Amino acid sequence: MSAPLLEVRRVTKRFAGIVANEDVSFSVAEGEIVSIIGPNGAGKSTLFGCVTGFHRPSAGQVFFRGQEISGLKADRICRLGIARTFQIVQVIADMTVLENVTTGAFLRHPRRRAAMGLAAELLAVTGLTDKQALLAAALTIADKKRLEVAMALATEPRLLMLDESMAGLTPVELKQIMALLREVRKRGVTLVVVEHVMEAVMQLSDRVIVLNSGRKIVEGTPREVVADPRVIQAYLGDRYRA
Amino acid sequence: MSQLAQQLVNGLLIGCVYSLIAMGLTLIWGVMNIVNFAHGDFLMLSMFVSFWLYTLWGIDPVFSIPVNAVLLFALGVLVYRYAVSRVMRGPVLAQLVVTFGVSIFLANAAVMLWTPDFRLIEKPMLAGTWLLGDVPVSIPKLVASLGSVVIALGLIGFLRRTRTGKAILATEMNRDSALLMGINTDRVNAISFGIGSSLVGIAGSFLAMYYYIYPQVGGLFGTISFAIVALGGFGSVQGAFVAGILVGLVQTMGGYFFDPAYKYAIVFFLYLLTVWVRPQGLLGW
Amino acid sequence: MLSSRASRIAVAAAVLAALVAFPLVFTHPFPIHVLIIVFLYALMGVAWNVMGGYAGMLSFGQAAFFGIGGYTSSFLFVTYRLNPWAGMVVGGVLAALTAAAIGYPCSHLRGHYFAIASIAFAEIVRIHFNNWKLIGAAEGLTIPTQPASLAVFQFGSSKAPYYYIVLAFLLLALALCWWMSRARMGYYFRAIKESHDLAMVLGVSFVRYRLLAIMLSAFITAVAGTFYAQYVLYLDPESVLILPISVQVVLVTMLGGAGSVMGPVIGAAILIPLSEITRVKLGHRGTGIDLMIYGALITLISIYQPRGVWGLLSGLARRRAPTPAGPALATQELRR
Numbered sequence: 001m002s003a004p005l006l007e008v009r010r011v012t013k014r015f016a017g018i019v020a021n022e023d024v025s026f027s028v029a030e031g032e033i034v035s036i037i038g039p040n041g042a043g044k045s046t047l048f049g050c051v052t053g054f055h056r057p058s059a060g061q062v063f064f065r066g067q068e069i070s071g072l073k074a075d076r077i078c079r080l081g082i083a084r085t086f087q088i089v090q091v092i093a094d095m096t097v098l099e100n101v102t103t104g105a106f107l108r109h110p111r112r113r114a115a116m117g118l119a120a121e122l123l124a125v126t127g128l129t130d131k132q133a134l135l136a137a138a139l140t141i142a143d144k145k146r147l148e149v150a151m152a153l154a155t156e157p158r159l160l161m162l163d164e165s166m167a168g169l170t171p172v173e174l175k176q177i178m179a180l181l182r183e184v185r186k187r188g189v190t191l192v193v194v195e196h197v198m199e200a201v202m203q204l205s206d207r208v209i210v211l212n213s214g215r216k217i218v219e220g221t222p223r224e225v226v227a228d229p230r231v232i233q234a235y236l237g238d239r240y241r242a
Numbered sequence: 243m244s245q246l247a248q249q250l251v252n253g254l255l256i257g258c259v260y261s262l263i264a265m266g267l268t269l270i271w272g273v274m275n276i277v278n279f280a281h282g283d284f285l286m287l288s289m290f291v292s293f294w295l296y297t298l299w300g301i302d303p304v305f306s307i308p309v310n311a312v313l314l315f316a317l318g319v320l321v322y323r324y325a326v327s328r329v330m331r332g333p334v335l336a337q338l339v340v341t342f343g344v345s346i347f348l349a350n351a352a353v354m355l356w357t358p359d360f361r362l363i364e365k366p367m368l369a370g371t372w373l374l375g376d377v378p379v380s381i382p383k384l385v386a387s388l389g390s391v392v393i394a395l396g397l398i399g400f401l402r403r404t405r406t407g408k409a410i411l412a413t414e415m416n417r418d419s420a421l422l423m424g425i426n427t428d429r430v431n432a433i434s435f436g437i438g439s440s441l442v443g444i445a446g447s448f449l450a451m452y453y454y455i456y457p458q459v460g461g462l463f464g465t466i467s468f469a470i471v472a473l474g475g476f477g478s479v480q481g482a483f484v485a486g487i488l489v490g491l492v493q494t495m496g497g498y499f500f501d502p503a504y505k506y507a508i509v510f511f512l513y514l515l516t517v518w519v520r521p522q523g524l525l526g527w
Numbered sequence: 528m529l530s531s532r533a534s535r536i537a538v539a540a541a542v543l544a545a546l547v548a549f550p551l552v553f554t555h556p557f558p559i560h561v562l563i564i565v566f567l568y569a570l571m572g573v574a575w576n577v578m579g580g581y582a583g584m585l586s587f588g589q590a591a592f593f594g595i596g597g598y599t600s601s602f603l604f605v606t607y608r609l610n611p612w613a614g615m616v617v618g619g620v621l622a623a624l625t626a627a628a629i630g631y632p633c634s635h636l637r638g639h640y641f642a643i644a645s646i647a648f649a650e651i652v653r654i655h656f657n658n659w660k661l662i663g664a665a666e667g668l669t670i671p672t673q674p675a676s677l678a679v680f681q682f683g684s685s686k687a688p689y690y691y692i693v694l695a696f697l698l699l700a701l702a703l704c705w706w707m708s709r710a711r712m713g714y715y716f717r718a719i720k721e722s723h724d725l726a727m728v729l730g731v732s733f734v735r736y737r738l739l740a741i742m743l744s745a746f747i748t749a750v751a752g753t754f755y756a757q758y759v760l761y762l763d764p765e766s767v768l769i770l771p772i773s774v775q776v777v778l779v780t781m782l783g784g785a786g787s788v789m790g791p792v793i794g795a796a797i798l799i800p801l802s803e804i805t806r807v808k809l810g811h812r813g814t815g816i817d818l819m820i821y822g823a824l825i826t827l828i829s830i831y832q833p834r835g836v837w838g839l840l841s842g843l844a845r846r847r848a849p850t851p852a853g854p855a856l857a858t859q860e861l862r863r
Binding site: 271275276277325328329332333334335336337338339340342343344345346347348349350351352353354358457461465468469472501503504506507510511513514517518521 | 579643647658814816821825828829834
């Protein structure tokens with residue numbers, strides 16, 4: 001069995017009196033789609049930040065392809081091969097869709113022609129080709145999310161981490177983005193997804209990790225996790241044990 | 243020793259007036275995230291109002307205080323309504339430049355109306371010196387400082403106890419939540435701009451008792467108040483109060499220990515140090 | 528904007544030819560002087576644009592770099608007889624280093640906070656220069672007149688050589704800006720302008736690129752300062768290090784369109800002749816009317832057309848041209 005792509009080892013993160021993550025450990029193998037779920041305040045976004053370089057873990061380590069990345073800056077981590085999206089979608093509003101993706105592509109392709117070529121290709125993958133000349137500010141939320149994914153893919157990551165990308169999408173948009181993510185996995189990118197939308201979690205994930213109050217409480221296949229009484233208790237409280 | 247004590251007293255005195263000016267600026271800044279570059283020019287206008295009331299009708303600057311309070315409140319609301327409110331949803335550049343434009347307009351309107359000459363109120367009602375030990379304290383300066391403190395406390399009380407005041411504080415803390423609570427943030431903005439300008443108008447009345455009055459006087463006071471606002475924490479009224487006095491002291495002490503020519507440079511450097519090292523300021527969050 | 532590439536090049540060539548011919552046709556010194564100032568502010572506007580329009584760092588302290596450039600080359604010439612062209616490079620480097628030194632601790636400042644920091648910085652420089660005996664303090668620095676020659680960067684009372692030099696500088700700066708806007712650097716600047724976090728997740732160190740933008744901007748502005756020093760042969764802090772100069776640079780760019788290559792040129796072409804003419808017609812008695820108009824104009828522009836002339840024109844163009852569909856556009860982009 002080969003070494004995991006991402007290894008989170010006993011990561012703890014404290015913020016002036018609050019313990020946002022406590023002793024969280026898990027691994028992600030290459031080619032997997034792993035979901036991280038948990039009620040609000042469980043520490044999902046903080047964990048995200050620790051892995052992607054926006055927070056420095058108070059304790060514990062993060063390894064990527066065998067190399068320790070805990071404490072490295074976010075831009076360095078991106079260059080090493082981890083890309084991410086944000087909970088509140090971030091795109092470059094004043095640029096066109098094509099220019100946005102080109103910006104991401106410049107990371108591995110410093111020349112304009114090559115970068116634009118890769119960008120055009122990724123626009124096709126994400127289904128945004130016919131909107132490429134629009135200003136990013138003019139897009140719908142769903143399209144902005146697709147654009148964000150395209151931009152992240154343009155940095156040619158090995159691991160793509162998505163922060164609640166499904167929030168606020170209609171059922172049709174949801175289907176589209178799930179198809180996109182499967183396509184992304186086919187292209188050789190491993191996915192770690194923080195999600196609330198259970199339908200997506202169930203249908204997409206190979207494995208699910210459940211956080212509650214900063215700790216990992218359960219890990220397993222979607223079916224195992226959903227039936228686990230600890231998970232039900234975390235979301236619904238004591239009185240609703242099935 | 244007495245020289246040092248003199249500078250200490252001077253620093254405190256001017257600091258109180260700085261506090262009042264800065265409190266007005268921080269209120270506007272905290273509530274709507276707009277820097278009013280014309281703040282110093284509002285000060286200049288109120289100083290001229292005091293001057294002309296005195297020169298034309300013999301009204302002592304002390305009695306110009308309520309006049310300036312009302313006049314500058316109105317001016318603040320007007321500037322908000324017709325200039326500032328219209329750029330708030332636009333690019334940041336426009337937000338910065340618009341009050342620059344108002345500043346340049348006002349300063350030069352003053353030049354056109356009243357010439358660039360320096361004026362002084364020769365015989366205010368409150369004049370003379372009082373001896374604190376062997377340190378002479380100018381009475382108009384003392385009145386100005388005490389008056390500023392009184393107004394500052396009044397402002398804090400207003401913000402904490404009245405409904406409007408609380409609405410202002412709420413908007414300052416979290417705009418979106420305030421909106422959701424049914425607070426008319428546009429009205430809060432206008433009132434805050436008005437109050438902020440009113441405060442600087444009152445400060446102008448105080449300064450007019452002893453300071454030279456001329457169209458460019460706003461520039462330096464305006465720029466110094468930025469440093470004070472930063473030090474006290476953008477948006478924090480109590481912070482601006484404390485920081486104003488601190489900056490007054492830094493200015494006079496810095497001038498005393500180093501070089502009086504550099505006293506303002508020291509104040510500007512203090513601004514830089516604050517945003518580099520402790521961006522929340524001394525009392526900000 | 529214009530229908531085809533060929534017609535755009537033709538127009539540009541025609542304008543350039545007209546500019547080159549101008550001093551040969553209109554030999555009166557005043558119009559040439561006005562154009563020199565137009566080109567000077569356009570040059571400073573292009574420099575501002577790099578850090579402000581593209582990278583989002585709204586500097587209101589460019590006068591500091593202007594002064595550092597002018598004073599460095601002038602001081603080195605007066606004291607060590609260093610050739611002003613060499614002094615110009617030294618001044619540029621010094622300004623860039625100063626920019627890095629002040630820019631680094633300011634790396635996280637955005638919007639209003641950065642703007643005020645830039646004002647604070649420029650004011651510190653002005654106050655210091657006002658008291659610095661070495662470079663003349665408040666009395667200023669005078670450059671001794673030399674017999675006119677390109678080598679010493681002085682041309683006596685003849686304005687045409689100055690005109691051509693500043694025009695050449697401007698064209699160089701515009702070329703640099705145009706290249707930058709299409710290269711990775713320009714895209715990264717714009718990403719940083721949008722959001723530091725976003726830049727980071729695209730692999731861009733916002734600290735590094737912010738410094739790059741500031742240093743480039745400072746260098747070009749300092750070069751403008753040296754030019755000015757050689758043009759007027761006298762510098763003093765209250766003429767070159769003052770806030771109104773910094774504000775003028777911002778306004779010129781904003782009026783023309785911040786974030787566009789030609790914006791500063793358009794803005795300078797409109798604003799400078801306007802302020803020069805109103806100053807001569809209305810301001811000579813020191814009444815301040817000319818500046819009142821100026822202030823009112825600035826206020827109105829910020830309210831009604833903050834994206835400037837270029838923004839207005841691109842807005843119109845966008846509304847008229849239907850969005851091209853399909854992969855055709857990507858190749859069209861590549862060909863541009």
